[in-house]
Amino acid sequence: AQKITQTQPGMFVQEKEAVTLDCTYDTSDPSYGLFWYKQPSSGEMIFLIYQGSYDQQNATEGRYSLNFQKARKSANLVISASQLGDSAMYFCAMREQGGGNKLTFGTGTQLKVEL
């Protein structure tokens, strides 16, 4: 069974600093995809970034980047130059094996950006 683990229930970071949110996964499928979503206090799920298992380079999207270490089965999200608006819950998810492009989600990390 596939599994996603986010070990940090809560994180604090000072404005303008960088922060890393951890995500480890477990799968026997050589082909998989990893997604990060942001959920602000308003509740919606916002897609941030994607990493494919065969991608040669770590994904980047603006201030978001993935530290993808395939051998360690980790896909940590790095947010650079944190802003107050980055305060939110962050979820790591993995595309499951089999049909339907289903996602398995981690339990999330609550990030608080402080002045």
Next chain:
Amino acid sequence: NAGVTQTPKFRVLKTGQSMTLLCAQDMNHEYMYWYRQDPGMGLRLIHYSVGEGTTAKGEVPDGYNVSRLKKQNFLLGLESAAPSQTSVYFCASKSFTGATNQPQHFGDGTRLSIL
């Protein structure tokens, strides 16, 4: 663009009552999903559909039924609501075609309380 629209946004039910949550997407997506989000547990897949007229069980299907009579709509039904079904429900959709990095697009959620 509306994207994924969930109706209603909030609902309070009494134990034993029934109701249907409606999800509508205007992106012509083939795949649709229903998740529930509970504190400390991330999002868990209830049911999903890979196309009009098809549905399949997810991780936590008990107590729920779904229907996909039209491509753009995915209905989630609770036949006899129980307090354990108090949760926030999210609908999502995804295109079948396109690159594997295409994410699921989420609605804003329905907050359901069962008394």
